[in-house]
Amino acid sequence: xxxxxxGDMLVRALQDEGVELIFGYPGGSxxxxxxxxxxxxxxxxxxxxxxxxxxxxxDGYARATGKTGVVLVTSGPGATNAITGIATAYMDxxxxxxxxxxxxxxxxxEDAFQETDMVGCSRPIVKHSFLVKKAEEIPEVVKxxxxxxxxxRPGPVVIDIPKDVTNPVDRYPYAYPEKLRMRSYTxxxxxxxxxxxxAVALLLSAKRPVIYAGGGVVQGDGSELLTELAQRLNxxxxxxxxxxxxxxxxxxxxxxxxxxxxxFEANTAMHHADVILAVGARFDDxxxxxxxxFCPGAKVIHIDVDPASISKTxxxxxxxxxxxQSVLKEMxxxxxxxxxxxxxxxxxxxxxxxxxxxxxxxxxTAPRYRTDGDMLMPQEVISAVHQITNGDAYVTSxxxxxxxxxxxxxxxxxxxxxxxxxxxxxxxxxxxxxxxxKAAHPDAEVVCVTGEGSIQMCIQELSTATxxxxxxxxxxxxxxxxxxxxxxxxxQYEGRLSNSxxxxxxxxxxxxxxxxxxxxxxxxxRDELHGKLAEAFAIKDRTVFIDVYVDPSEHxxxxxxxxxxxxxxxxxxxxxxx
Amino acid sequence: xxxxxxxxxxxxxxxxSRVVGLFSQRGYNIxxxxxxxxxxxxxxxxxxxxxxxxxxIEQITKNLNKLIDVVKLVxxxxxxxxxxxxxxxxxxxTGAQRDEVKRxxxxxxxxxxDVTSNMYTVQVSGTSEKLDAFLQALxxxxxxxxxxxxxxxxxxxxxxxxx
Numbered sequence: 099x100x101x102x103x104x105g106d107m108l109v110r111a112l113q114d115e116g117v118e119l120i121f122g123y124p125g126g127s128x129x130x131x132x133x134x135x136x137x138x139x140x141x142x143x144x145x146x147x148x149x150x151x152x153x154x155x156x157d158g159y160a161r162a163t164g165k166t167g168v169v170l171v172t173s174g175p176g177a178t179n180a181i182t183g184i185a186t187a188y189m190d191x192x193x194x195x196x197x198x199x200x201x202x203x204x205x206x207x208e209d210a211f212q213e214t215d216m217v218g219c220s221r222p223i224v225k226h227s228f229l230v231k232k233a234e235e236i237p238e239v240v241k242x243x244x245x246x247x248x249x250x251r252p253g254p255v256v257i258d259i260p261k262d263v264t265n266p267v268d269r270y271p272y273a274y275p276e277k278l279r280m281r282s283y284t285x286x287x288x289x290x291x292x293x294x295x296x297a298v299a300l301l302l303s304a305k306r307p308v309i310y311a312g313g314g315v316v317q318g319d320g321s322e323l324l325t326e327l328a329q330r331l332n333x334x335x336x337x338x339x340x341x342x343x344x345x346x347x348x349x350x351x352x353x354x355x356x357x358x359x360x361x362f363e364a365n366t367a368m369h370h371a372d373v374i375l376a377v378g379a380r381f382d383d384x385x386x387x388x389x390x391x392f393c394p395g396a397k398v399i400h401i402d403v404d405p406a407s408i409s410k411t412x413x414x415x416x417x418x419x420x421x422x423q424s425v426l427k428e429m430x431x432x433x434x435x436x437x438x439x440x441x442x443x444x445x446x447x448x449x450x451x452x453x454x455x456x457x458x459x460x461x462x463t464a465p466r467y468r469t470d471g472d473m474l475m476p477q478e479v480i481s482a483v484h485q486i487t488n489g490d491a492y493v494t495s496x497x498x499x500x501x502x503x504x505x506x507x508x509x510x511x512x513x514x515x516x517x518x519x520x521x522x523x524x525x526x527x528x529x530x531x532x533x534x535x536k537a538a539h540p541d542a543e544v545v546c547v548t549g550e551g552s553i554q555m556c557i558q559e560l561s562t563a564t565x566x567x568x569x570x571x572x573x574x575x576x577x578x579x580x581x582x583x584x585x586x587x588x589x590q591y592e593g594r595l596s597n598s599x600x601x602x603x604x605x606x607x608x609x610x611x612x613x614x615x616x617x618x619x620x621x622x623x624r625d626e627l628h629g630k631l632a633e634a635f636a637i638k639d640r641t642v643f644i645d646v647y648v649d650p651s652e653h654x655x656x657x658x659x660x661x662x663x664x665x666x667x668x669x670x671x672x673x674x675x676x
Numbered sequence: 677x678x679x680x681x682x683x684x685x686x687x688x689x690x691x692x693s694r695v696v697g698l699f700s701q702r703g704y705n706i707x708x709x710x711x712x713x714x715x716x717x718x719x720x721x722x723x724x725x726x727x728x729x730x731x732x733i734e735q736i737t738k739n740l741n742k743l744i745d746v747v748k749l750v751x752x753x754x755x756x757x758x759x760x761x762x763x764x765x766x767x768x769x770t771g772a773q774r775d776e777v778k779r780x781x782x783x784x785x786x787x788x789x790d791v792t793s794n795m796y797t798v799q800v801s802g803t804s805e806k807l808d809a810f811l812q813a814l815x816x817x818x819x820x821x822x823x824x825x826x827x828x829x830x831x832x833x834x835x836x837x838x839x
Contacts, residue, residue: 217690218693221690221693221694221697222697222701225744226744227690229689229690246744280744281747281839282685282686282744282745282746282747283744404742405738405741405742406735406738406739406741406742409731409734410735
């Protein structure tokens with residue numbers, strides 16, 4: 099058997115796992131590993147400018163491809179800087195393996211230079227973690243880490259490796275395990291057939307059904323089956339923020355997003371539904387509003403791979419634990435075999451009702467924002483980008499108003515195209531995530547929708563884009579304030595804008611982009627919007643920072659009424675309430 | 677409602693901290709906790725008591741099961757079971773008190789395991805309720821120090837928790 103050092107073993111194990119790309123940042127405790135990376139071919143390493151960027155890039159890569167993102171950082175600050183990105187991946191169930199260097203074994207616990215208890219720090223935000231004690235453990239630990247990260251409900255796994263374990267002197271026989279057996283970990287597979295039969299009967303009896311699909315459908319590659327099911331039954335579909343693209347956004351059965359900034363028709367249909375089919379969604383508080391007022395007349399079917407997600411906040415009448423793919427497949431087979439269909443006249447009436455809601459306040463039947471003012475509206479900017487990119491771009495986003503406008507107005511027809519930090523709401527996610535997507539899909543159009551607040555949280559990654567020639571479009575909806583914070587302050591704090599404005603301190607983003615070797619473009623007027631966007635999107639080989647000045651007074655609507663509101667209680671504009 | 681949950685988990689470093697962390701992270705209570713290796717050295721058995729309604733207990737067991745180190749678990753309070761806790765208590769025992777304390781110890785089927793001229797060290801085992809009753813019977817003024825092991829438990833009959 100071949101003899102390898104710990105560092106070489108780690109790199110070889112990653113190769114054997116099929117890893118192509120690592121996002122990372124070197125430092126003392128990781129140097130043996132970095133030397134092993136230098137001496138190999140096969141795995142490409144992208145040097146980021148901050149470890150948070152590494153985790154978000156690996157996260158974007160994972161979301162866009164379905165593969166596991168890989169991060170390599172050093173001990174101490176390297177590891178703690180990665181924490182925000184690990185938490186982001188954890189909240190959105192993204193497969194990720196984070197390898198952190200650690201101080202040498204004999205120094206652990208002595209407050210050594212750059213020592214942090216990484217396993218301890220990351221414990222609440224990982225699916226699992228390993229502290230490697232001996233080099234011989236490395237192949238099996240790597241195998242387990244990738245298996246755990248990518249199966250069941252995916253999530254981040256940390257491998258913490260003390261420096262002595264990767265030293266180049268001591269060599270050990272290397273073999274990558276072909277199979278794994280873990281007695282304590284069995285991810286859910288097929289759903290219970292009896293439960294699926296009950297669910298099918300309930301779907302067939304439905305008169306006012308809604309399919310509520312979440313990120314699990316995207317992550318679990320269940321979009322095609324979900325689409326087939328919805329179209330066969332002619333049921334309306336709403337997607338969560340994480341689920342956008344799970345069902346085609348431009349299809350007539352799509353009601354738009356639901357929840358806090360969901361459409362009037364999606365939230366109202368949910369409230370009045372008699373049967374809700376929840377697929378790979380987790381009844382998040384940003385979806386349900388007040389749980390005891392949630393959809394009072396609905397029977398809930400809940401499909402999820404994670405049993406702990408079922409009946410956590412909303413009790414499921416028909417719980418089904420299993421992968422989205424296997425359960426939807428079995429459901430479709432039963433429906434096809436039975437040849438039964440729901441009461442068609444009831445479904446027609448239901449659609450008539452929904453179309454009436456759409457007509458009254460729907461986001462897609464008429465512009466629900468002012469178009470007569472001088473300033474560009476953020477919504478029209480997103481719509482214009484949707485048009486110019488034929489709705490086919492990978493869109494990453496930061497967090498705030500721009501994120502909600504992108505979610506509402508860029509109608510995603512395919513899964514894995516909408517990449518945002520839904521659960522944790524991490525500002526700074528968008529740009530590094532976009533670079534991760536671009537690294538995975540070099541020929542694809544990648545747009546980072548951001549704001550002048552969020553972009554400054556990981557703006558250093560503009561330099562990574564330069565080094566590795568990752569040309570993305572950065573669309574900054576510049577409203578010169580922390581827009582979502584400001585919106586809440588205006589709605590709930592009588593307009594006291596506590597620390598949500600910058601007082602003339604914003605940088606010149608055009609010059610800043612140029613300083614990093616990119617192109618900058620400013621858009622201020624409606625008549626130049628389409629022309630300049632077309633110009634920017636015609637550039638394929640450079641990163642373009644498009645700084646769009648939008649109406650700073652605009653709010654995101656609809657917005658559910660809180661606290662104590664139900665799904666259907668919404669502000670539709672600054673003055674109009676349901 | 678009070679529950680006794682018994683967990684079989686990998687005897688690995690960090691496994692205990694994951695269980696304890698889960699409780700603090702999700703706002704669940706731990707009333708008592710005991711843990712020790714089993715006859716199979718690769719496994720530990722952890723027993724904890726907690727209080728919560730059915731919904732909370734369901735979430736606790738689901739989230740415990742999600743931990744990669746947890747192999748199997750059982751809510752012992754769901755069926756008939758035997759539970760035991762060990763109590764060691766140092767009791768002031770001088771003059772007439774010595775006989776009085778000894779009588780209480782006999783009533784509760786405890787043992788005096790150490791003696792000084794002023795003090796008895798008493799060992800009592802049983803359900804937590806019985807131990808509470810014993811401490812109450814002693815009366816607060818005589819108690820110098822108390823240590824309790826936390827609850828251990830096992831199902832009655834042929835039901836077993838093993839892999």
